[in-house]
Amino acid sequence: MELIISNLTKTYPNGVRALNNISLTIPQGMFGLLGPNGAGKSTLMRTIATLQDADLGSITLDGIDVLKDKQSVRERLGYLPQDFGLYPRISAETMLDHIAQMKGIGNKAERKDLVEALLNRVNLYKDRKKGLGTYSGGMRQRFGIAQALVGNPSLIIVDEPTAGLDPSERNRFYNLLSEIGENTIVILSTHIVEDVNTLCSNMAIICMGEVLMQGKPKDGLAMVQGKIYQKAIDKGDLDQYRKDYHVISTKLISGKLSLRVESEEALDNGFEAVPADLEDVYFSFISKKVDPITI
Structure with missing residues (x-):
């Protein structure tokens, strides 16, 4: 499928x-x-x-x-x-029964079994009589x-x-x-x-x-592995780093700005090579369309 x-x-x-x-x-x-x-x-x-x-x-x-x-x-x-x-005053049990009717399940006993099974599956059976607003x-x-x-x-x-x-x-x-x-x-x-x-x-x-x-x-x-570098800088230096490097994300840690940079070539100047994670993949692609500072 x-x-x-x-x-x-x-x-x-x-x-x-x-x-x-x-x-x-x-x-x-x-x-x-x-x-x-x-x-x-x-x-x-x-x-x-x-x-x-x-x-x-x-x-x-x-x-x-x-x-x-x-x-x-x-x-x-x-x-x-x-x-x-x-509906805040309607119980989960009653609301699910109503939805089951709307989905075409006309048999009352069948609906009762279905509602009980679903509430157990999502671990809400003990709260089935409570109003949804609670x-x-x-x-x-x-x-x-x-x-x-x-x-x-x-x-x-x-x-x-x-x-x-x-x-x-x-x-x-x-x-x-x-x-x-x-x-x-x-x-x-x-x-x-x-x-x-x-x-x-x-x-x-x-x-x-x-x-x-x-x-x-x-x-x-695999697309970004081996290409991600990290460095802590002063916030005031960010604009210059953005001019010199492909900055994909920033994070403020203990008053310092931690940069994540993507580069095909090995970087020095205080940069540390770090393992890539899925967040780097996300920011690598998104930063090509949107300014990373606004992400």
């Missing part, structure tokens, strides 16, 4: 081109879509989820034309958007996954799912997504590199509506 996106283009009425000839092949498993805020990730996710139309291009899911046969896609789709509304951020996200799983979807889209979660909630969410991704296409749209590094066997980096890189994380690492 594959999701194939070909030459997808979307321009909004204000003239902003959110997607510029996007082409991606997304196989079964966890697929990470990395990019800064405003890169076009949410526009792409909403288009795949049949919530908006593209201007040009095509999307197929296991032979289904996503842009034309929207109902067939919706029957196979689970979607957890970045911001999703909840849930923590991590519980809300786990409920969001539960509602996305109603109907046994073959494609699940999660948009910025770990933003605002504490480390323990994020780990629980990682484990849940990894389990789901064993038998499903799961698209994880995020600007958090750690999410992709932890979860995804395939990935793409997009910026300003364009695909800059796609492949396996290890393929991206």
